[in-house]
Amino acid sequence: MTEDDVEKLGDHIASLPMKTMDEKESAKRFDLLILQLQLGLLNEDTSWAKNRQRVEKIADELLTVSENLPFVAAASKTLEALLDSEWWEGVTIPELEKVRREIRDLVEFVPRHKRQVVVLDVEDEFGDIAEVDLPVEHAAVGVNVSRVEEELRASLDDHRDSLAMQKLRTARPLTESDVEDLETMVADTGLEGVDEVRESLGGDTIPAFVRRLVGLDEETMRAEFADLLEGSTLTANQISFIRHVIKVLVNNGGLTMQEAFDESFYPYGRVSDLFQDNQAVVLDLKSRLDRINATADVS
Incomplete structure (x- = not known):
């Protein structure tokens, strides 16, 4: 390779990956989600239905904020189509690509938490500054609930064909043996923060907790x-x-x-x-x- 070739690479190629650096992480994650759906159309993939549900959930949550965000409201027709099962029947790769381009920059406006706003009118009073030792048992370790929840979903999806999971997702009565199998599935993930995720979803029983993660058929x-x-x-x-x-x-x-x-x-x-x-x-x-x-x- 000559010096001229190196210079051309520096001028025209080297900076290309940097063009995506300023893009929102949420947009790039949506790109990946749509790509997985497109690949699933080419090669049958057991995760296709779950990825479709994730797109539907994003569309549904965006519609809840569309009244306050005109640029989201402008995409309402597409968002509503994503919630129509008939739209998904025979969906094509170009149609999914159109959705990706139209929705990717809106995903960051999906409401993450419903926070209660509390207003305090407090006058600060500063005393002498003192150094205080915080006992280890009082230290808090943060848990990324969203990340753990996603990893749990992915792990449980591997058990989609098990009898207990099939009965759970098709709303059939469970036996004690089925519940034990579901408890084992959760335990075998080996993930830290499962209790926090369970609490965030309402502190349900293990079967109800798992079903909130995997949904119903x-x-x-x-x-x-x-x-x-x-x-x-x-x-x-x-x-x-x-x-x-x-x-x-x-x-x-x-x-x-x-x-x-x-x-x-x-x-x-x-x-x-x-x-x-x-x-x-x-x-x-x-x-x-x-x-x-x-x-x-x-x-």
Whole structure:
């Protein structure tokens, strides 16, 4: 290689990787997520469904902030399409690439935490500065809950074909042996911070905890509510609400009626308003949710 060649490389090639240095980490992670989906279209991949759920979750969370962020609202049509199962049927690599380009810079606006704002009006008073020894037993060790949660999901995904996991994800009753198998799966991950993740998700039993991580099987949940959606007399908004319930069950692994009644659960109306003339459906919905949630306990 001549000196002229080296100079050309320095001028035109060496700086190329640096162009991505200023990009948000969230955008690059979304790029990777879409790439994994595109590769999954070329070669069958067991993680494809889980990656799709992650994209759907991102789209859903972005829609919750779209009213306050005009640049997110501008992508609402695409975000809503990502929540429609029909869009995913026969999806192509170019379509996924279009999603990547449109959404990648918005991912950083996904709300990470719901913080309670506390305002304090305190007047500082400084005394003499003193050095204090902090006992080791009082020292706190930080745990990156999000990272541990992602590693847990990936590890549990390896057990997707086990009988206990299949029963858990299809809302079938569990035996004590199934629960022991699930406890072993969690223990075998060997990850530090599992208790913190479990606490952040509500301190559930091990089966309920695992199901919050892996979600419920979409086909099973659609079958569970098929009679409500097919040939029913429900309005378009009511049908849309039931579909939203199914999506939440698939992504979160469970849903209580109290959560469904929450004002923030469904952006286009509360249960009490949507079904005010059809309370029988509300009672039916509660019965179905109770049954699904109960399958995370030992029968």
